[in-house]
Amino acid sequence: MEPEILELERFLPYRLYRLADTVSREFSKIYKERHGLTRPEWRTLSGLGQRGTMTATELGEQSAMHKTKVSRAVAELERRRWLTRNPDRNDRRIEHLALTRAGLAAYREMVSLANAFERELLARLSAEERAAIVKGVAALEGRLGGAWAKY
Amino acid sequence: MEPEILELERFLPYRLYRLADTVSREFSKIYKERHGLTRPEWRTLSGLGQRGTMTATELGEQSAMHKTKVSRAVAELERRRWLTRNPDRNDRRIEHLALTRAGLAAYREMVSLANAFERELLARLSAEERAAIVKGVAALEGRLGGAWAKY
DNA sequence: CCAAATTTGTTTCATTTGTAACCATTGAAA
DNA sequence: TTTCAATGGTTACAAATGAAACAAATTTGG
Numbered sequence: 001m002e003p004e005i006l007e008l009e010r011f012l013p014y015r016l017y018r019l020a021d022t023v024s025r026e027f028s029k030i031y032k033e034r035h036g037l038t039r040p041e042w043r044t045l046s047g048l049g050q051r052g053t054m055t056a057t058e059l060g061e062q063s064a065m066h067k068t069k070v071s072r073a074v075a076e077l078e079r080r081r082w083l084t085r086n087p088d089r090n091d092r093r094i095e096h097l098a099l100t101r102a103g104l105a106a107y108r109e110m111v112s113l114a115n116a117f118e119r120e121l122l123a124r125l126s127a128e129e130r131a132a133i134v135k136g137v138a139a140l141e142g143r144l145g146g147a148w149a150k151y
Numbered sequence: 152m153e154p155e156i157l158e159l160e161r162f163l164p165y166r167l168y169r170l171a172d173t174v175s176r177e178f179s180k181i182y183k184e185r186h187g188l189t190r191p192e193w194r195t196l197s198g199l200g201q202r203g204t205m206t207a208t209e210l211g212e213q214s215a216m217h218k219t220k221v222s223r224a225v226a227e228l229e230r231r232r233w234l235t236r237n238p239d240r241n242d243r244r245i246e247h248l249a250l251t252r253a254g255l256a257a258y259r260e261m262v263s264l265a266n267a268f269e270r271e272l273l274a275r276l277s278a279e280e281r282a283a284i285v286k287g288v289a290a291l292e293g294r295l296g297g298a299w300a301k302y
Numbered sequence: 303c304c305a306a307a308t309t310t311g312t313t314t315c316a317t318t319t320g321t322a323a324c325c326a327t328t329g330a331a332a
Numbered sequence: 333t334t335t336c337a338a339t340g341g342t343t344a345c346a347a348a349t350g351a352a353a354c355a356a357a358t359t360t361g362g
Contacts, residue, residue, distance in 0.1 A: 006262045008197050008214060012269050013171075013178045015288055018215045020164075020171035022295050027164045038318080043159070050156050056341060063159060064169045066320065071342055093327050093340045111157045118163050121291075129290035136284025137166050143275040144173050189348080207311060217350065222312055244310040244357050308359070318349070328339075 023121065030113050035106055040065055040073035042110070045099070048083060049107035053098045055088075082106060174272065181264050186257055191216055191224035193261070196250070199234060200258035204249045206239075233257060 031037040043063040077083045082103030088094040182188040194214040228234045233254030239245040
């Protein structure tokens with residue numbers, strides 16, 4: 001028999017969203033205050049720093065961003081001279097994106113801030129709680145995979 | 152010693168955000184297709200259905216929404232005649248919001264769809280995985296609480 | 303009692319977002 | 333080949349968002 005009401009505070013989609021939103025806003029203060037980056041710009045910086053070189057489509061796949069977000073973030077980082085576009089030899093639709101020296105410097109700085117942020121976040125939890133969140137998130141990711149190339 | 156790179160796919164803030172975003176988008180299809188609701192409108196409907204009556208400020212606290220979102224969602228639900236505003240006897244700044252019969256009907260329908268959605272989401276996980284996600288989310292919520300009345 | 307500060311909620315404006323249309327190029331089919 | 337569909341990426345437009353200014357009512361502190 002169906003319950004008549006729904007407790008928003010116990011509804012997993014809501015709880016997940018609120019949690020992610022809070023954590024993400026907290027973290028965004030760091031790259032916003034330090035470098036004036038938006039979230040798509042941070043993800044672009046992060047993706048290229050990690051992988052070295054990617055096309056816009058690959059960036060979108062890696063960081064779960066809509067292609068218009070990628071396009072705009074890339075344009076802005078290029079304007080800052082934090083990345084360069086290199087043509088593909090065989091396919092002129094494609095550009096290989098890579099960080100410049102300045103982009104890489106910003107990336108390295110952000111990496112240590114990001115790691116510190118995550119460490120401090122997890123430090124608030126007990127060992128079992130840390131294990132639980134990681135296991136639970138991984139499990140859901142596994143069952144949703146594929147859903148997030150779409151958008 | 153600090154790692155030089157950061158793997159976005161393992162970075163908890165990113166993973167949480169992507170997961171929540173995917174789940175939320177999936178769920179939003181339901182209220183969007185069924186009733187043409189936005190997320191703030193859904194949360195408003197849900198909050199009032201659950202609690203019966205609330206002021207705009209209380210709604211914002213319960214559902215973690217910015218006051219401008221609340222204001223707009225309430226205006227739209229009022230336009231649909233899904234809720235009514237009732238003046239407060241002692242404080243004329245306040246209005247007590249409540250669902251109309253039509254609003255309540257929509258709410259009841261949404262409750263069963265929401266419950267089904269959550270059930271199906273959790274059904275993809277093993278019992279331990281379900282326990283893990285719930286425990287992990289609750290733990291983080293507990294350590295972040297208070298952070299989300301702000302915005 | 304009165305002025306200043308606070309609270310509640312709305313509105314304005316600039317920014318961010320996403321859908322859809324678009325251009326250029328490439329690949330596939332005839 | 334020549335066409336037609338698919339792909340990579342940008343742009344234009346409309347909708348959603350949030351910060352800040354605002355009006356109205358209430359509370360607080362002389």
